[in-house]
Amino acid sequence: MLRPLGDRIVIELIEAEEKTASGIVLPDSAKEKPQEGKVVAVGTGRVLENGTRVELDVNEGDRIIFSKYSGTEVKYENTEYLILRESDVLAVIG
Amino acid sequence: MLRPLGDRIVIELIEAEEKTASGIVLPDSAKEKPQEGKVVAVGTGRVLENGTRVELDVNEGDRIIFSKYSGTEVKYENTEYLILRESDVLAVIG
Amino acid sequence: MLRPLGDRIVIELIEAEEKTASGIVLPDSAKEKPQEGKVVAVGTGRVLENGTRVELDVNEGDRIIFSKYSGTEVKYENTEYLILRESDVLAVIG
Amino acid sequence: MLRPLGDRIVIELIEAEEKTASGIVLPDSAKEKPQEGKVVAVGTGRVLENGTRVELDVNEGDRIIFSKYSGTEVKYENTEYLILRESDVLAVIG
Amino acid sequence: MLRPLGDRIVIELIEAEEKTASGIVLPDSAKEKPQEGKVVAVGTGRVLENGTRVELDVNEGDRIIFSKYSGTEVKYENTEYLILRESDVLAVIG
Amino acid sequence: MLRPLGDRIVIELIEAEEKTASGIVLPDSAKEKPQEGKVVAVGTGRVLENGTRVELDVNEGDRIIFSKYSGTEVKYENTEYLILRESDVLAVIG
Amino acid sequence: MLRPLGDRIVIELIEAEEKTASGIVLPDSAKEKPQEGKVVAVGTGRVLENGTRVELDVNEGDRIIFSKYSGTEVKYENTEYLILRESDVLAVIG
Numbered sequence: 001m002l003r004p005l006g007d008r009i010v011i012e013l014i015e016a017e018e019k020t021a022s023g024i025v026l027p028d029s030a031k032e033k034p035q036e037g038k039v040v041a042v043g044t045g046r047v048l049e050n051g052t053r054v055e056l057d058v059n060e061g062d063r064i065i066f067s068k069y070s071g072t073e074v075k076y077e078n079t080e081y082l083i084l085r086e087s088d089v090l091a092v093i094g
Numbered sequence: 095m096l097r098p099l100g101d102r103i104v105i106e107l108i109e110a111e112e113k114t115a116s117g118i119v120l121p122d123s124a125k126e127k128p129q130e131g132k133v134v135a136v137g138t139g140r141v142l143e144n145g146t147r148v149e150l151d152v153n154e155g156d157r158i159i160f161s162k163y164s165g166t167e168v169k170y171e172n173t174e175y176l177i178l179r180e181s182d183v184l185a186v187i188g
Numbered sequence: 189m190l191r192p193l194g195d196r197i198v199i200e201l202i203e204a205e206e207k208t209a210s211g212i213v214l215p216d217s218a219k220e221k222p223q224e225g226k227v228v229a230v231g232t233g234r235v236l237e238n239g240t241r242v243e244l245d246v247n248e249g250d251r252i253i254f255s256k257y258s259g260t261e262v263k264y265e266n267t268e269y270l271i272l273r274e275s276d277v278l279a280v281i282g
Numbered sequence: 283m284l285r286p287l288g289d290r291i292v293i294e295l296i297e298a299e300e301k302t303a304s305g306i307v308l309p310d311s312a313k314e315k316p317q318e319g320k321v322v323a324v325g326t327g328r329v330l331e332n333g334t335r336v337e338l339d340v341n342e343g344d345r346i347i348f349s350k351y352s353g354t355e356v357k358y359e360n361t362e363y364l365i366l367r368e369s370d371v372l373a374v375i376g
Numbered sequence: 377m378l379r380p381l382g383d384r385i386v387i388e389l390i391e392a393e394e395k396t397a398s399g400i401v402l403p404d405s406a407k408e409k410p411q412e413g414k415v416v417a418v419g420t421g422r423v424l425e426n427g428t429r430v431e432l433d434v435n436e437g438d439r440i441i442f443s444k445y446s447g448t449e450v451k452y453e454n455t456e457y458l459i460l461r462e463s464d465v466l467a468v469i470g
Numbered sequence: 471m472l473r474p475l476g477d478r479i480v481i482e483l484i485e486a487e488e489k490t491a492s493g494i495v496l497p498d499s500a501k502e503k504p505q506e507g508k509v510v511a512v513g514t515g516r517v518l519e520n521g522t523r524v525e526l527d528v529n530e531g532d533r534i535i536f537s538k539y540s541g542t543e544v545k546y547e548n549t550e551y552l553i554l555r556e557s558d559v560l561a562v563i564g
Numbered sequence: 565m566l567r568p569l570g571d572r573i574v575i576e577l578i579e580a581e582e583k584t585a586s587g588i589v590l591p592d593s594a595k596e597k598p599q600e601g602k603v604v605a606v607g608t609g610r611v612l613e614n615g616t617r618v619e620l621d622v623n624e625g626d627r628i629i630f631s632k633y634s635g636t637e638v639k640y641e642n643t644e645y646l647i648l649r650e651s652d653v654l655a656v657i658g
Binding site: 317330331332334336339340347349350368369371372373374375376 | 471480517519546553
Binding site: 505518519520522524527528535537538556557559560561562563564 | 565566567568569570572574605608611613614615636638640647
């Protein structure tokens with residue numbers, strides 16, 4: 001299990017459709033970088049200057065849209081994850 | 095539904111007129127980037143260092159003017175949206 | 189009507205004289221960018237980290253001098269406005 | 283009258299001597315940029331994050347030395363002024 | 377012993393496998409920079425503006441994933457360590 | 471007299487020896503920029519966000535070492551001074 | 565004596581071994597920049613926004629490891645020192 005720190009979250013990417021409208025399967029480099037993910041773990045939140053902690057606004061299981069190219073890819077037990085800061089999350093879907 | 099986080103809002107663009115004064119229909123690249131949108135969802139506001147949350151000054155349904163080139167375009171259920179921070183909103187129209 | 193947010197203001201430009209000392213009318217590109225404007229709307233002020241709001245120091249109707257090249261031009265109902273932050277206002281005239 | 287905002291001040295420049303040691307009158311471009319001015323108006327001070335205002339340390343009539351190239355030149359009723367932030371003031375003379 | 381200051385931690389790197397899938401031993405330059413480490417010492421935490429100290433979220437003995445290229449390599453008693461800030465730690469494993 | 475503002479101080483430079491070990495007098499360009507000065511005036515200190523003022527840690531008469539190339543040179547009544555911020559002072563001598 | 569200000573410390577460098585494993589004495593340019601020092605003086609600490617001072621975590625006599633290329637070299641009474649900020653100290657040894 002990956003336990004993210006502070007205001008970080010761990011997500012699994014939700015891949016965009018791999019075929020074009022005309023049904024052609026795209027090579028990896030021609031696909032748009034996915035911007036959608038499913039939250040698999042959330043941190044305990046950042047600490048304010050008055051010492052209290054702000055809980056995250058996203059929860060485990062949420063589907064989210066995030067800023068392209070943000071976060072860090074990590075591989076853990078043969079699965080690829082992306083670790084983001086909550087501020088990289090644009091919106092929750094649902 | 096898209097639920098924006100913190101001080102973010104989701105808007106739909108309001109396209110500028112697609113004809114010039116002389117009635118010529120412009121190709122997409124020749125049109126000015128629209129700066130006007132309609133708010134479809136607002137976040138719960140940013141958290142101050144004292145732990146309180148500041149509600150947004152814009153509301154669902156508001157027509158707004160925003161800074162050119164700000165925000166992130168996202169496509170959700172075949173509709174294009176723009177996700178902005180409230181600080182990218184210049185003024186509310188009305 | 190345009191309602192600016194936070195510490196923003198909406199101004200109308202006050203054009204500089206369009207003739208040189210010798211009476212020659214200048215083409216637009218040769219004129220100095222105006223630095224003077226009349227305030228037509230003010231925001232409700234920025235929110236401090238303790239949660240209180242700071243009212244603006246400029247009021248509707250004020251004539252102001254502002255930093256060159258600051259702000260964003262917007263067109264609304266066929267009138268050109270400039271939306272500035274209060275911090276771009278150098279001084280009030282009068 | 284010019285009323286500067288916040289921590290800004292309005293000054294009139296005090297020109298450096300326009301002759302060299304050998305008595306030659308210098309053309310404008312060869313003169314050193316003056317760094318000395320007389321304060322003609324001061325703002326009401328900046329607002330701290332706790333909501334109180336900090337009065338300026340310089341007063342109308344003070345002669346000051348300021349950082350070269352700081353501030354914005356404005357012309358008002360045929361007089362040239364410089365609008366500075368208090369933080370651009372290095373020292374008060376006298 | 378190394379005692380890190382503030383929000384710093386000392387880690388030992390956990391090397392990635394040195395063979396490729398086909399069993400070929402890789403030269404150093406061809407290996408991916410490891411992103412995994414074991415915490416051997418933690419600082420006492422950073423001091424907030426209200427004077428209190430925030431204890432670290434990672435503990436001695438934790439296995440962590442950290443941002444590539446972050447931290448400073450130091451050699452102490454013939455062992456190589458990496459000194460990171462807690463903010464460079466992406467997640468704790470386990 | 472020069473009265474520096476806030477956390478600024480006015481110093482007179484203490485020139486490094488102008489001869490090399492072998493007694494050769496160096497031209498100006500070959501000398502090291504001096505890093506030592508004598509404090510001739512200090513400001514009243516910077517204002518914290520809670521409104522209180524922090525008195526300076528250096529006093530009139532102190533000999534100090536400061537960061538190379540920091541500060542602004544000013545000439546006043548035919549004497550050259552350097553105006554620094556207290557944060558440019560590395561250490562007090564003595 | 566050098567009295568460092570605020571969160572600064574004065575250290576003496578502890579030179580790395582000047583011979584290679586094979587006993588060859590290295591010229592200065594081929595040696596690694598030392599990262600180890602002994603603290604000879606510490607400042608009184610930085611002032612927080614609430615006006616209190618944070619004492620340093622390092623003490624006179626401590627042996628420390630610091631970030632390469634940080635700090636400022638000063639020569640005082642024919643000894644070379646390095647003046648660092650506490651934040652440049654990575655760890656205390658011992």
